[in-house]
């Protein structure tokens with residue numbers, strides 16, 4: 088059979104961001120995949136070297152909008168290691184709360200997008216709707232819905248006000264029934280099972296070989312989580328579990344993320360209980376020469392920052408390694424041999440984030456001639472979902488998903504208008 | 505006003521281009537489509553192909569690699585076409601103004617009809633910007 092090349096991107100509805108994939112297919116089967124990035128490369132590491140230590144948190148925050156706490160947190164931890172700063176207890180708890188709220192909204196966002204890719208726009212809309220209360224709380228606490236600007240060398244920039252505590256608690260508790268609803272819906276739906284089980288399997292060996300991190304690795308059974316392995320902020324004082332899956336397929340990745348939402352809620356509530364009033368900031372006079380690293384478990388995996396200082400007011404080298412950088416190549420292991428209609432959800436299951444990944448790129452000046460034609464893979468994938476729905480229609484009267492969601496809605500007392 | 509422009513104002517279909525944004529502007533844009541804000545009520549629809557679009561929403565400060573593609577997309581868009589620069593990056597390159605890989609801002613590459621500043625602009629601001637734009641052309 089003839090080999091066909093399907094270009095996806097660089098601008099494609101499948102992705103919020105620009106990235107260029109080439110799928111080599113034979114009939115329906117994917118034979119090979121090629122990734123070409125660089126559309127989002129902004130040269131952030133170089134920009135950082137021209138900023139002072141105190142300005143950099145704002146720049147690294149804008150590496151990626153979804154992880155706008157993880158990057159600054161990793162960076163300030165690296166600098167704190169150089170300057171040997173003791174961060175006050177309360178600041179550690181505030182950092183933990185912000186980081187976990189970020190994980191909440193990031194995982195909900197992913198859930199929505201995954202639902203969209205397999206043709207369940209209901210899940211997309213509902214997941215994004217329940218993301219809003221998290222953003223509202225963030226806005227109340229930090230002043231912005233995204234890009235919170237909370238991290239600072241030596242502590243945090245703003246305190247959480249006493250009057251905000253009950254609001255955060257309420258938001259976290261309100262999220263629990265919603266989560267139950269989603270867990271019930273996703274775990275029991277026959278179409279979701281058919282579309283995600285055994286699809287895009289990443290074996291533990293492959294996960295280790297590609298150096299996968301975060302939920303991508305945990306779904307394959309590797310229990311790696313920086314929050315447990317090398318605790319930072321207040322994680323070592325809290326009681327929570329590392330969620331792992333077994334099968335490494337798309338279903339496992341979804342399940343790991345969903346269960347992590349529950350853990351995040353647990354962590355936030357514990358922080359609120361344990362937090363004591365006190366200082367939120369230590370004065371840091373100057374950064375001595377030296378080098379330091381910071382590691383943070385971002386929603387997508389381990390974020391790593393390395394900073395070297397020569398005693399001046401700006402770093403001489405700042406290196407960032409974002410989780411998607413190691414997770415994206417796992418496509419090579421998961422996509423090959425699958426059908427084209429499954430490729431979409433497999434790609435999405437990793438939750439790739441190109442704006443994180445692209446700080447370093449070799450720019451090929453001659454690469455100007457790329458097809459911008461779009462092949463609507465999402466539509467293919469969505470049609471596949473609809474087809475399954477129809478074929479199952481005889482067996483299950485109303486899909487479990489819709490029923491579960493409707494039932495969950497009744498329980499939390501939200502009426503569709 | 506041409507008939508085409510009138511039709512466009514009725515229900516503008518938008519195509520979203522990320523030319524090196526940090527994701528936040530993009531998420532806030534998609535957020536405007538979800539139940540809290542739900543701009544689909546007003547006929548604003550995010551479409552998958554530039555050939556169906558009336559307006560181009562550009563986020564990000566346009567990296568060197570994205571610049572030629574942005575130009576090409578603009579040329580492919582059916583006329584009349586509107587360009588919305590969404591976010592501080594798109595308006596002025598924002599915090600990345602001195603990056604070596606930035607070719608932007610957007611108005612250096614393609615003509616822009618409206619600027620929506622903010623880092624990221626709230627969905628309310630994005631909706632407000634689109635409404636102002638439609639008032640301007642109508």
Ligand code: SF4
Pocket residue numbers: 149152524525526527528529563564590591592593594598599622623624625
């Ligand atoms: S304006 Fe701000 S939020 Fe928008 S892409 Fe630029 S840095 Fe990100």
